[in-house]
Amino acid sequence: MDVDPSPDPVVAGHLQELRRGTVVLAALVALRTPGYGYALLESLNEHGIGVDANTLYPLLRRLEKQGLLTSEWNTDESRPRKFYRTSDEGDDLAATLIADWHRLDASLRHLTEETP
Amino acid sequence: MSTLTDRYVHAATRFVSAEDERTELALELRERIADTIDDLRARGLAEEQAEWQALSDLGDPLRLAAEYRGRPMQLIGPRYYFIWLRLLVTLLAIVPAAIGVIAALAAAGAREPAGDIIGTGISAALSVALQVAFWTTAVFAFIERAAPDGTEETAWSPEKLPELPDASERHRRNDLVASLVFITTMAALLVWQYVGSPFFDGETRLPILAPDLWPWRGGALLALLALEAGQALWLYRRGWTWPGAIANIAISLAFGGLLVWLFLTDRLLNPAFIEHVGWDQSWVDSATPFVVVATVAIVAWESIDALLKAGRRGRAVSS
Numbered sequence: 001m002d003v004d005p006s007p008d009p010v011v012a013g014h015l016q017e018l019r020r021g022t023v024v025l026a027a028l029v030a031l032r033t034p035g036y037g038y039a040l041l042e043s044l045n046e047h048g049i050g051v052d053a054n055t056l057y058p059l060l061r062r063l064e065k066q067g068l069l070t071s072e073w074n075t076d077e078s079r080p081r082k083f084y085r086t087s088d089e090g091d092d093l094a095a096t097l098i099a100d101w102h103r104l105d106a107s108l109r110h111l112t113e114e115t116p
Numbered sequence: 117m118s119t120l121t122d123r124y125v126h127a128a129t130r131f132v133s134a135e136d137e138r139t140e141l142a143l144e145l146r147e148r149i150a151d152t153i154d155d156l157r158a159r160g161l162a163e164e165q166a167e168w169q170a171l172s173d174l175g176d177p178l179r180l181a182a183e184y185r186g187r188p189m190q191l192i193g194p195r196y197y198f199i200w201l202r203l204l205v206t207l208l209a210i211v212p213a214a215i216g217v218i219a220a221l222a223a224a225g226a227r228e229p230a231g232d233i234i235g236t237g238i239s240a241a242l243s244v245a246l247q248v249a250f251w252t253t254a255v256f257a258f259i260e261r262a263a264p265d266g267t268e269e270t271a272w273s274p275e276k277l278p279e280l281p282d283a284s285e286r287h288r289r290n291d292l293v294a295s296l297v298f299i300t301t302m303a304a305l306l307v308w309q310y311v312g313s314p315f316f317d318g319e320t321r322l323p324i325l326a327p328d329l330w331p332w333r334g335g336a337l338l339a340l341l342a343l344e345a346g347q348a349l350w351l352y353r354r355g356w357t358w359p360g361a362i363a364n365i366a367i368s369l370a371f372g373g374l375l376v377w378l379f380l381t382d383r384l385l386n387p388a389f390i391e392h393v394g395w396d397q398s399w400v401d402s403a404t405p406f407v408v409v410a411t412v413a414i415v416a417w418e419s420i421d422a423l424l425k426a427g428r429r430g431r432a433v434s435s
Contacts, residue, residue: 053173
């Protein structure tokens with residue numbers, strides 16, 4: 001599932017560190033349309049945001065606890081599923097995170113241009 | 117739902133005390149397990165294999181529940197670790213030694229033999245050390261779980277920094293001179309009271325200490341004093357190392373132990389001398405507990421001092 005699988009554990013560890021915050025951002029953006037755990041897991045991985053189920057499920061709970069997501073049990077289908085949706089606070093946080101992401105991107109580009 | 121999934125959900129939720137939370141967690145886990153099984157079956161796995169695989173991927177149910185609920189998975193986390201460590205070390209340095217001395221004092225007051233007094237002191241110190249370690253840790257483990265998320269460690273400020281260890285040459289030379297003067301004086305007194313005692317019974321010189329100390333027991337005392345002098349020189353040259361501290365403690369224990377044993381078995385003082393100066397044997401007996409306790413206290417203090425100095429130096433060198 002990893003976008004850039006690397007056999008070196010040091011490299012893998014740093015990549016994981018770099019991507020950790022992006023999962024939160026991706027989930028907040030994706031859940032503007034309500035969705036449940038497994039569907040979100042698949043759609044994130046399809047979009048190249050590599051994330052593990054053992055990371056994503058506890059993360060959704062934490063974001064809900066922080067008021068960034070709201071949840072509702074959907075019992076229409078044969079199996080009850082918990083649907084999450086990004087709250088207004090979550091939307092605000094996503095906007096802040098995206099702005100910071102662009103700022104970091106610009107900063108890093110400056111840095112790499114200055115130090116070839 | 118098969119029994120394996122039921123068992124997994126039960127294992128993950130059985131320690132959640134709040135009814136609502138337990139029901140919710142169980143529903144979420146069932147949803148996740150069922151979705152995972154569906155996906156694995158779509159990839160061609162048989163029902164049973166898919167369930168087995170899904171549950172294997174979830175891992176230890178207790179760990180999973182802790183991750184879902186944001187519960188700590190360590191006894192004492194980084195928030196409280198150093199407060200716990202400092203408190204524990206401080207308490208262990210003071211409390212067991214103090215209780216050990218008090219227990220030895222009580223045993224000495226009850227006129228128990230020397231071995232029993234020392235044994236009582238040591239076993240009291242050990243059991244107190246265990247109690248201190250257990251309860252301190254238990255209280256901190258509780259705080260770790262009871263303190264709300266986001267509680268910061270108590271603020272640290274630069275004034276809490278320890279003083280630099282004083283390992284200056286001058287300081288160590290003073291220590292050496294003091295030790296050598298003390299040791300030489302003790303050795304001289306030990307020999308003088310035998311060969312040059314100012315007390316006479318008629319024409320016979322009366323040693324203050326029992327004459328049958330010589331050659332063996334008195335010799336042992338002199339040998340220990342010589343060892344202590346060598347040890348003081350070693351410390352002067354090498355500073356307080358761990359082997360130095362251990363040797364120091366061993367010599368102190370041997371010297372103190374020998375003295376206490378001689379005193380308690382009435383082998384230390386010369387009975388003829390006691391009679392000559394008109395002391396009553398019962399005075400000597402009633403002084404016994406105090407002599408024993410004072411000796412134990414001095415040995416304990418020396419040992420703790422040696423360990424502290426070695427520990428301080430160890431940190432100064434490694435930092």
